[in-house]
Amino acid sequence: MEKLIPLSVPNFAGKELEYVTRAVETEWVSTGGRFIKEFEEKIAKYLKVKKADACQSGTAALHLALWLSGVGKDHEVIVPTLTFIAAVNPIKYQGAEPVFMDCDDSLNMDLDKLEEFCQKKCFLSKEGLINQRSKKVIKALIIVHVFGNMANMERVMYIARKYKLKVIEDATEALGSYCTKGEYSAKFAGTIGDFGAYSFNANKIITTGGGGMLVAKDIALAARAKYLSTQSKDDPLYYIHDEIGYNYRMTNLQAALGLAQLEQLEDFIEIKTKNYALYKKELETIEGLDLLNFNKETRPNYWFYSLMIDKEKYAFNRDELLQKLYQRNIQTRPIWGLIHQQKPYLNNQSYQIERASYYLERVLNIPCSTNLDEQKVLTVIQLLKDFSSQRGI
Structure with missing residues (x-):
């Protein structure tokens, strides 16, 4: 393991x-x-x-x-x-x-x-x-x-x-x-x-x-x-x-x-920015996967990285990929359950909820700690590449 x-x-x-x-x-x-x-x-x-x-x-x-x-x-x-x-x-x-x-x-x-x-x-x-x-x-x-x-x-x-x-x-x-x-x-x-x-x-x-x-x-x-x-x-x-x-x-x-x-906040943001860029570059070579972009007119802190999974092109859907990574000791997390669907809020008004449901089914947050070094990022990327070849298996 x-x-x-x-x-x-x-x-x-x-x-x-x-x-x-x-x-x-x-x-x-x-x-x-x-x-x-x-x-x-x-x-x-x-x-x-x-x-x-x-x-x-x-x-x-x-x-x-x-x-x-x-x-x-x-x-x-x-x-x-x-x-x-x-x-x-x-x-x-x-x-x-x-x-x-x-x-x-x-x-x-x-x-x-x-x-x-x-x-x-x-x-x-x-x-x-x-x-x-x-x-x-x-x-x-x-x-x-x-x-x-x-x-x-x-x-x-x-x-x-x-x-x-x-x-x-x-x-x-x-x-x-x-x-x-x-x-x-x-x-x-x-x-x-x-x-x-x-x-x-x-x-x-x-x-x-x-x-x-x-x-x-x-x-x-x-x-x-x-x-x-x-x-x-x-x-x-x-x-x-x-x-x-x-x-x-x-x-x-x-x-x-x-x-x-x-005292270390700006250093932490620099690390997160660098790791995001590495993920983004490498994931572009994997069909069916991409990282969601941050808004261009901002300097984001790159707190979490959102992996977008195209269920039609990648080997596994969100939950299958979560389990595959978990088996290899890689911790990921889906987006929160939508709040208007939670039991305490079922009777509250919601307005044209469409995209939230779409992204809920397709996004995983992947490792993004500020003590995550380049080798660990590459380890995650390599597993995602390896899994991509398992489509239909």
Whole structure:
């Protein structure tokens, strides 16, 4: 059996042990300590924003963004069906309901269908955009930058302004991706909409083990996010709380790890870019396989690599190839199950879901860790070439 080549694992090549040890030695291991503030400040500087608020997870960041967007009972939020369910569940936390949108060929939300839905299936009133079917106000739009591939934010913001929607960018997979052309040139994913959420889960481009970060265009709302995430503590000495808050703070241990990871972020992106290019070049020689492209007007972080399988031309379909690679100790993953088909969301509205189903059946994510060297990439490629000759066997 070949040595395991995992899908996406952390790379601790920097000062992680040094910083975490320092946090332990000072005994600041919980939700207080200097590493939290330093991590927030350095993320904010990297993203070129005024303030960033560390929190427990990307999900927590999204929940806070919805709360601060005024989303509540009897509201709706437009979301993609092709995403991880964490982008959708916080809507339910607020008592609101999602409306599901299809993806385009970048796997991001189909903006043509989004605009068509707003124009033909809704109407504007003094309360905001009203869904003709439910008669509810559509309060916000969650745009997910899938696998680090930025959506067309110029178009997103145009639609949002036209239809009075708050924009929450789920940049949990896209830390380091930024626009290179147009109105938002040099703007990072997560910093263009009203709110941006990031995740530092173990498989993300940098990790704190678990954890997230929220940024807000309105600095007052960013400050309010910090207040809400720390149990809405009005007096820290006498424990006075004037509002319901959340235990959403990151720990100092996590922040120490994240700080060391952040110092290596651009190096990690360089590695991912190089490995993507190698995969892309070699896979072009295999009939029936290709890597999906990243949007040309961006500098992506190349977080995940999406292998497109033509079931008519390649030897195996998605699930067969997944099993063949698993047998050779190569870890891969299909796209998430579409959210509008999940049991908790079967009764929610969806709009012309077509491409998402198409890609769900044909895409596998293949190994993309930042500690993946050229030889391991070539090992994966060689297996894919070997399998291609087995058509009909």
